[in-house]
Amino acid sequence: MMKIKKILLILLLLSMLPLAHASAQQARTFFKKVERTRQKINFARDIQLTANNPEAGRLIRMADANLRRAVAAAKKRRRLGAVRNLRKAEEAVNSALKILFRENIENRRRRLEKLIKDAEQLVQTRDNEEAKKFFGDGLKNKGLAIKFLRENNFRKALFHYNKAVFLLKKSITVARNEDKSTAQVAEDEAYRYSQFYEKNKKELLDSTHPGVKKNVDLAQKIAQKADRARQDGKFQEAIDFYHQATRLLSRALNIASGKENKMESRADEEVALLDELVENLEKQMPPETRDEMSEFLISQIQLLQENAHIFLKEQKSDEAIRNANMARNLAERLLKKRRIPE
Structure with missing residues (x-):
């Protein structure tokens, strides 16, 4: 009789093993979903730092609260409550991201429309095939961006809006420099920078003001980047760097x-x-290594960087500083996350 009882007990325990395994598997799947949702919430928070959208902020807080409830319910083994609250958290953060993506895309779209107007006026008055090609490719990417936006594929829509902005800017640059090659313009800017430095070298180096040395050192670093860009055939990049380096030398001279x-x-x-x-x-995170979240944050950083340069040229220093600080905060957070092991 005892043997029969032992056998029945063993059979009962064996029959429970698949259920225990299934339960453990469900728990692992649940907590993987929790982690993915948490990452989305953190991603949305990063974007919200610069977007500051009230509705997105409300949805992010709602997602965070529901995620906490889901984890608490799971710890108390209330499976239905855990699953329900996790689903609510996912829905809230997805809605927040949709708003934030749309806002970023709308900012890019407005920038693109202005560029198209500027490019049309310039390119159509010049007989420059290269400028026309950049302009045409820019419009094609705008069309693709609109297509993906209609399909609610915000990542691809943003990618093509960014590409369209880049190509339209190239068309304007090429059209403006048609009387002189971009390589020649870069060479002229390099000469202008070196002449400015040589002419004012004594006053700059004799100054004991720490601000002078700081600006001169920064200018020389940027001029070295310009030289490298020119050697690599990245002439427009070199021109932009030389402008920046010359402006820093001018600032140092004013301080002196x-x-x-x-x-x-x-x-x-x-x-x-x-x-x-x-x-x-960009060196640490080349395009082929980026996930959707990183790609979006980098596009946001580049937009703020572009705005900072525009405000700098317009001598709106407070706006330039504000955009630069927001971009740096996002970039530093992204680099910090990359350094933290998974």
């Missing part, structure tokens, strides 16, 4: 001669530091 504008000086430094950080970010 007592004509310093502190706000303008700070704006130049902030934007230069941002450019260095973004260059480092």
